[in-house]
Amino acid sequence: MFRLRRYNGKSHWHTNKLEHFTFFDYHIHQATQRYQEAGLEEDAYAEPTDLYADLNDALQCAVRDCGFQLPPNNQLILPFVGGES
Numbered sequence: 001m002f003r004l005r006r007y008n009g010k011s012h013w014h015t016n017k018l019e020h021f022t023f024f025d026y027h028i029h030q031a032t033q034r035y036q037e038a039g040l041e042e043d044a045y046a047e048p049t050d051l052y053a054d055l056n057d058a059l060q061c062a063v064r065d066c067g068f069q070l071p072p073n074n075q076l077i078l079p080f081v082g083g084e085s
Contacts, residue, residue: 003043004031005066007058014046023048028061 006029008014015022018038025048035044052058063070 002031003029003041005029005062006043006046007052007062008046009058010053016045018045026050026052026058028065 008027008029010024010026013022013024014027017040018034027046027048028051029043029046031042032045036042049061051061062068
């Protein structure tokens with residue numbers, strides 16, 4: 001598996017090791033040649049974002065950012081699973 005992008009929640013501290021930059025926020029990981037050449041995970045680099053605050057908004061961002069084309073009448077909103085609603 002090769003991850004090009006990953007959309008993480010505000011649940012942990014993230015450090016961009018090459019830049020020595022640490023933050024606690026929603027963030028988007030992306031694959032970079034620089035991190036691969038340094039022997040790190042391909043998508044270890046991430047940038048903080050305020051473009052989403054929940055899973056459905058993160059999914060919307062992924063669709064937009066990655067240029068996915070959705071079929072007509074698609075269901076992009078994820079149903080609530082587990083626990084009480």
